[in-house]
Amino acid sequence: MAQQGAYYVPHGSKWPIIGSVGLFTTMFGAAHWVNDSYRIGKPVFFAGIAVLLFMLFGWFRSVIQESLAGHYNRQVDVSFRMGMMWFIFSEVMFFAAFFGALFYARSLSVPWLGGEGHGVLTHHYLWDDFSATWPSNGPANVGGAFQTMSPWGIPLLNTLLLLSSGITITIAHHALKAGHRSRLLVFLGLTVLLGAVFLGFQVHEYREAYEHFNLTLNSGIYGSTFFMLTGFHGLHVTLGTIMLIVIWLRCARGHFDKTNHFGFEAVAWYWHFVDVVWVGLFLFVYVL
Amino acid sequence: MIAGVLATTLAWASSAAANPEPWQLNLTRGVTPTSEEVYQLHMLAFWVCVVIGVVVFGAMIVAMVRFRRSKGAIAETWSHNTKLEVVWTVVPVLILIGLAWPATHVLMHMADTSHSELTVKVSGYQWKWRYDYVEYQGKTVDKVGFISKLAADSDRTRQLDSGLDPWDVKQNGYPDYLLNVDKPLVLPTGVKIRFVVTGEDVIHSWWVPTLGFKTDAIPGIVNDAWATIEKPGIYRGQCAELCGQDHGFMPIVVKAVSPAEFEQWLAAQEDATRLDRAARTAQADTTTAQPRG
Amino acid sequence: MSNAAAIHHDEHHDTPKGFFNRWVCSTNHKDIGTMYLVFSLTMFFIGGSFAMVIRAELFEPGLQLVQPYFFNEMTTMHALVMIFGAIMPAFVGLGNWMIPMMIGAPDMALPRMNNWSFWIMPFAFALMLSSLFLPGGAPAGGWTMYPPLSIQGGDGIAYAIFAIHLMGISSIMGSINIIATILNMRAPGMDLLKMPVFVWSWLITAFLLIAVMPVLAGAVTMLLTDKYFGTSFFNAAGGGDPVMYQHIFWFFGHPEVYIMILPAFGIISEIIPTFSRKPIFGYKAMVYALACIAFLSFIVWAHHMFTVGMPLGGELFFMYATMLIAIPTGVKVFNWVTTMWRGSISFETPMLFAIAFVVLFTIGGFSGVMLAMVPADFQYQDTYFVVAHFHYVLVTGAAFAIMGAVYYWIPKWSGHMYSERLGKIHFWCSVIAVNVLFFPQHFLGLAGMPRRIPDYNVAFADFNMISSIGGFAFGASQLLFVAMIVHCVYKSRQKATSQVWDGAHGLEWTLPSPAPFHSFTVPPLIDDSKLAHGDVSH
Ligand code: HEA
Ligand code: HEA
Numbered sequence A: 001m002a003q004q005g006a007y008y009v010p011h012g013s014k015w016p017i018i019g020s021v022g023l024f025t026t027m028f029g030a031a032h033w034v035n036d037s038y039r040i041g042k043p044v045f046f047a048g049i050a051v052l053l054f055m056l057f058g059w060f061r062s063v064i065q066e067s068l069a070g071h072y073n074r075q076v077d078v079s080f081r082m083g084m085m086w087f088i089f090s091e092v093m094f095f096a097a098f099f100g101a102l103f104y105a106r107s108l109s110v111p112w113l114g115g116e117g118h119g120v121l122t123h124h125y126l127w128d129d130f131s132a133t134w135p136s137n138g139p140a141n142v143g144g145a146f147q148t149m150s151p152w153g154i155p156l157l158n159t160l161l162l163l164s165s166g167i168t169i170t171i172a173h174h175a176l177k178a179g180h181r182s183r184l185l186v187f188l189g190l191t192v193l194l195g196a197v198f199l200g201f202q203v204h205e206y207r208e209a210y211e212h213f214n215l216t217l218n219s220g221i222y223g224s225t226f227f228m229l230t231g232f233h234g235l236h237v238t239l240g241t242i243m244l245i246v247i248w249l250r251c252a253r254g255h256f257d258k259t260n261h262f263g264f265e266a267v268a269w270y271w272h273f274v275d276v277v278w279v280g281l282f283l284f285v286y287v288l
Numbered sequence B: 001m002i003a004g005v006l007a008t009t010l011a012w013a014s015s016a017a018a019n020p021e022p023w024q025l026n027l028t029r030g031v032t033p034t035s036e037e038v039y040q041l042h043m044l045a046f047w048v049c050v051v052i053g054v055v056v057f058g059a060m061i062v063a064m065v066r067f068r069r070s071k072g073a074i075a076e077t078w079s080h081n082t083k084l085e086v087v088w089t090v091v092p093v094l095i096l097i098g099l100a101w102p103a104t105h106v107l108m109h110m111a112d113t114s115h116s117e118l119t120v121k122v123s124g125y126q127w128k129w130r131y132d133y134v135e136y137q138g139k140t141v142d143k144v145g146f147i148s149k150l151a152a153d154s155d156r157t158r159q160l161d162s163g164l165d166p167w168d169v170k171q172n173g174y175p176d177y178l179l180n181v182d183k184p185l186v187l188p189t190g191v192k193i194r195f196v197v198t199g200e201d202v203i204h205s206w207w208v209p210t211l212g213f214k215t216d217a218i219p220g221i222v223n224d225a226w227a228t229i230e231k232p233g234i235y236r237g238q239c240a241e242l243c244g245q246d247h248g249f250m251p252i253v254v255k256a257v258s259p260a261e262f263e264q265w266l267a268a269q270e271d272a273t274r275l276d277r278a279a280r281t282a283q284a285d286t287t288t289a290q291p292r293g
Numbered sequence C: 001m002s003n004a005a006a007i008h009h010d011e012h013h014d015t016p017k018g019f020f021n022r023w024v025c026s027t028n029h030k031d032i033g034t035m036y037l038v039f040s041l042t043m044f045f046i047g048g049s050f051a052m053v054i055r056a057e058l059f060e061p062g063l064q065l066v067q068p069y070f071f072n073e074m075t076t077m078h079a080l081v082m083i084f085g086a087i088m089p090a091f092v093g094l095g096n097w098m099i100p101m102m103i104g105a106p107d108m109a110l111p112r113m114n115n116w117s118f119w120i121m122p123f124a125f126a127l128m129l130s131s132l133f134l135p136g137g138a139p140a141g142g143w144t145m146y147p148p149l150s151i152q153g154g155d156g157i158a159y160a161i162f163a164i165h166l167m168g169i170s171s172i173m174g175s176i177n178i179i180a181t182i183l184n185m186r187a188p189g190m191d192l193l194k195m196p197v198f199v200w201s202w203l204i205t206a207f208l209l210i211a212v213m214p215v216l217a218g219a220v221t222m223l224l225t226d227k228y229f230g231t232s233f234f235n236a237a238g239g240g241d242p243v244m245y246q247h248i249f250w251f252f253g254h255p256e257v258y259i260m261i262l263p264a265f266g267i268i269s270e271i272i273p274t275f276s277r278k279p280i281f282g283y284k285a286m287v288y289a290l291a292c293i294a295f296l297s298f299i300v301w302a303h304h305m306f307t308v309g310m311p312l313g314g315e316l317f318f319m320y321a322t323m324l325i326a327i328p329t330g331v332k333v334f335n336w337v338t339t340m341w342r343g344s345i346s347f348e349t350p351m352l353f354a355i356a357f358v359v360l361f362t363i364g365g366f367s368g369v370m371l372a373m374v375p376a377d378f379q380y381q382d383t384y385f386v387v388a389h390f391h392y393v394l395v396t397g398a399a400f401a402i403m404g405a406v407y408y409w410i411p412k413w414s415g416h417m418y419s420e421r422l423g424k425i426h427f428w429c430s431v432i433a434v435n436v437l438f439f440p441q442h443f444l445g446l447a448g449m450p451r452r453i454p455d456y457n458v459a460f461a462d463f464n465m466i467s468s469i470g471g472f473a474f475g476a477s478q479l480l481f482v483a484m485i486v487h488c489v490y491k492s493r494q495k496a497t498s499q500v501w502d503g504a505h506g507l508e509w510t511l512p513s514p515a516p517f518h519s520f521t522v523p524p525l526i527d528d529s530k531l532a533h534g535d536v537s538h
C-alpha cells in the first residue's frame, strides 16, 4: 500500500460515457424490438449489449489494475463495500415488486374475483361462474387449462443445489482467508458448477412447462408471476455465475491475498442474495 | 391572500350552486345527505387550515417586521426549547383527531349501500356511458338500458377550429357546453339509489358533484356507491379518470324527478323494450319463413 | 470512520483540458454537479414549454391549438420531464456540489460512477422525448401510466418505459454514491449529528430513492410484459387487477413526492439560519422529523386511490396514516419560523425564496391534508384542486427551494456575486405570477373542473384565463433567472469572498470562492461553534 491514508480520486475515465452509449443503444434496440420492427431492433439491441460488455471489461480492468497497484486504502474499500451492499438492497426492492404482485393476486384480487368479501358485486355482476382457487389463470381461463410444476421434483433439487453452492462458496472464502489456494479454486469452481447445473435444470423445467404442462407466460396471473419471478431470478443466477467465473480466473491469477479480496466478497454477497431470493421463490411460488 | 379567499368563500359558501357557475369559488353543496356532510367536512377542514395559516403566517410577518437587521435587531443565540417543541407536536395531533373523527363517520355512512330501493348499473365506455336499470322496489327491471353520450351541439362545437362559439351552446338559458348528453339518466327523488359501476375498456370515473361521490369504473371490477337525491333537477358531471383522447367529452347528466313521474317513465321504457322485442321476433319469423315461400 | 482523506492523484491536480476530458470524462464532483444543474435547467424549460402548450390550450373554452390526444401527450410529458428531468437532477446536482464541501471530503466516494449516473440522463431523455416524434406519438396516459389505458397507446410507451429504466439506474447509482460519501467520507470530527441539515436530508432521500426506484422499474416492467408479452398482471380476466398497478406505482409514487421535497427542506434549513443570523431552531427535531416523514411516506400510498373502491378498513388506515405526516412537517415549519424569531433578518434573494417557500409550501400542505380526508377527496380527486395542491408543493415548494439554493450558493460556485437587483425582480415576478397561475386552480377544482381535459364548460372560463395569464407570466419570469445566472457567471465583476454571507456557517464557506477544483485535499478541522446550526451539544 503505497500511500496509506490517501483517498484515491481517479482522474477522468471514458468508460462511463461508453457505458451510457451502450445502455442507450440496448434500450433503443429493445424498444424497436418489442414493437416488432425486428429488422433494426434486434441487431441494435445486441450491439448495445456488446458495447456494455466491452465497457464492463474495460472498467473492471482499470479498477483491478489500480487495486493491484495498491492505490486503494481502507476507506476506498469501505466505499466499495457500501456500494455493493446498497446495490443488493435495490435488487431486493426490485424483486419485492414482483413478490408484492404475487401476494396481492393470491390473497386479494383472485379471491375478490371469486366473490369473497370485498368482491361480492364484482363476482355477481361479471364473473358469477368463477370460483377462486390458486393457481389460477383468471375467470376468462386466459391461456387455457394448465398444470403446475410439482415442487418436489426439479425445484427441490434446485433448492438443494443453490443451498449447497452457498456452502461451497463459504468454504472457498475460508480457504482464501487461510491461504489454501488449491482448495479455494476447487470449491469456487464447484460453486460455478452448481450454478450452471441449476440453470440447466431451470431451462429444462421451462421446456417442460411449455411443452407438456401448457404453463406459459400467458397462463393468466399464475403464469405471469411464475415466469417473471423465476425468470428474473434465473437472470440473476446467470449474472452471478459469470461473476463467479471471473472471480475464479482472478483467484487463479492470484489477484487476492488473505486480507484484501473485496472482489471475491462482493460476488459472494451477491450469490447469497440470489440464494435467499430462491428460497423465497421455492416457498411462495412452488410449495405454498 | 388567505384572508381574501376566506371572505369570498364565505360569500359563496351560502349560495353554492348545483351546477358549475362562473366565478364559483367553493365546493358544490349538493342535493344528497352525504354531499351535505362532505360539504360540512370540507368547510371544517378549510377553516382549520385558515386558522393555522393565520397563526403561522402571522408569526412570520411579525418576525419579519420586528427582527430585521435594517432595524438594528440583534440575533439571539438560543436554539432549543423542549416545552415549545412538545406543544407544537401535540396540538396538531389533537387538531388532526378533530378532523379524522367526523371524516370517519361520514365515510362509514357513505360506505353503507344496504337497503337501497333502486339499483342502476353504470358502465364506462370510450367515450360514453351506459346505464342499465337493474331493480326497483325489489323487482328486477325488464331490460331497460341505454347509452348516454355527449350532446350533438357540444360535439360539433368542440372540434378543433370548429369556428363555433362555446358560449352559444345553451339549453333553456343554461350554457351547457360539454355538460349535456343526448339521453340523461332519469332517477327518482327521495329514494335510496345504489349505483354499481364498472368499466368496459379502460378505467373511467363516474362523478356528479351534486351527488357527493366519485367512483372509478374499472374494467373487470364492480364498485358501488349510493345517493338519495332530495330535490328534483338536472345535475351535471363529467368522467373523472383519464380514459383517452375524449376523456374530456363524456359528460354525465342526471335528471331527478318525483317517484311517480319516474315510475311512469320506467314503465314506458319497459313497454318500449317489449314492443321492440316482439317486433324483432316477428322480423325473425318472416325472414325464416321466406325461403319456403 | 474516515481516518484520513488527504487526496492522492495520478497526474494532474488542476482542471483537465479540453471539453471531452473535462466534462464527458469528468470524475470531479463540482463539474458533474454543474452538468446536473445545467441539464436540469434545460429540462425545466422543455417541460415548461409543454406546460405553456397546456395553458395556451386552456386559455379559453373550445379547442384552438391542439388535438385532445396531443394535449394528453403534453400533460404526460410535462410531468415526466419536470419530475425526472428538472426537479430530481437539480437536487442531485446540488448534492454533488455541496455535500463533499459540507462534510470536508475531497470528492464523492465513487467518482467514476458519479459521472455515469449523470451521463445516463441525457440519453434517457433523448429516448423518452424521441417518442414525441413516433407515429403513435408519445405516451398519453398521464405520468401515472395507469393500465389498461397506458398499454392501449402506440409504440411510445415502450420508449418511455425503457427511458424510465435508465433514469432508475441513474438515480440508484447516484443515491448509492451519496450514501457512501456521507457515511464514509466525513472529515474527522464531523459526527452524523453535526452534519448540516441539507446533508441529512440527502442521506434520507438517497435511502428513499434506492428503496422505491426499483419498485417503479418493476411496475413499468409489468406494464411492458402486459402489453407485449401477454402477461395478465393488470387484467382482471386473467386473475390480475388494474388496481394492483396503482398500488405498486404509488408505493413508488408517494415516496417519490417526498424525494422531491426533503432536499428542499434541507436547503431551506440552510438558508433561513444564515439570513436570520441565528442557529437553526431544534436541529435534532429537524433531523428526526425528516426521518419520520421518510418512514411515513411508505405507508400512505393509497391516498392516491381513495376512489378505486378499496375496503373500508383500507380507506381509513390510509387516511389516518396520511394525516399523520402533517405532524413532522409541521415541526419543520414551526422550527423555521422560530429560527427567524428574535433573529437579525435581512432579505437577500435566497431568503426571499426561502420565506416564500415556507408560506406557499404550507398552503400546498394544507390542501394536502384536505385531500387526505377520504369523503372530501371523493369530491376533490382528479380535479384541478389536486393540480393546485401539487403545484404548490412542487413549484413553490421544490422549484423555489432550488432557485433559492442557486442564489445562495452561486457565489461560491462562480466566485462572483449575482446581481441582487436582477434577483429581486426575478423573485417578485415569480412569486406573484405563480400565485396567479395556481391559486385559481383551487377554485376550478372545487367548482368541478376535472384535470387532464383539453376543453371545458364556459363556467370555468374566467379562472382558466387568469391561470393561463399567470402561467405565461411565470414562464417569462424564468427567463430572468437565466439572465441572472449568465450575468453572474460571465459578466459580474463583483468578486465573492469565501464567506459570501456574513451569517453563513459551515465548512463550505471556509473554502475560497470559487471553490478549488478539489474540495478538501487535507481534512479540515471541525469547529463546533462554526457549524451551520450552531453547537448541538447544549
Ligand atoms: C413535493 C411533493 C408533494 C408533497 C410534499 C405533498 C404533500 C402532501 N400531499 Fe400530495 N401530492 C403530490 C405531491 C406532493 N404532496 C402530487 C404530485 C400529487 C398528485 C399525483 C397525481 O395524481 O398526479 C399529490 C396528491 C395528493 C393526494 C391525492 C389526491 C387525489 O388524487 O385525490 C393526497 C391525498 O391525501 C395528498 C396528500 C398530501 C399530504 C397530506 C401531504 C403532506 O405531506 C402535507 C404536510 C404539510 C402540511 C400539513 C403543512 C405544514 C404543517 C403545519 C403548519 C402543521 C399544522 C397543520 C395541520 C395540523 C393540518 N397529495
Ligand atoms: C414536478 C414539477 C412540476 C413543475 C415544476 C410544473 C410546472 C408547471 N406546471 Fe405542472 N404538472 C406536474 C408537475 C410539475 N409542473 C405534474 C406531476 C402534473 C400531472 C400530470 C398528469 O396529470 O399526469 C402536472 C400537470 C399540470 C397541469 C394539468 C394538466 C392537465 O391536467 O391536463 C397544468 C395546467 O395548468 C400544469 C401547469 C404547469 C405550469 C404552468 C408550470 C410552470 O411552473 C412552468 C414554468 C416554466 C416554464 C414556462 C419554462 C421556462 C420558460 C420558457 C420555456 C420561456 C418561454 C415561455 C414564455 C415566454 C411564456 N401542470
Ligand code: CUA
Pocket: B124, B125, B127, B203, B204, B205, B239, B240, B241, B242, B243, B244, B246, B247, B248, B250
Ligand atoms: Cu372516461 Cu375519462
Ligand SMILES: [Cu+2]
Pocket: C253, C254, C257, C300, C301, C303, C304
Ligand atoms: Cu401522495
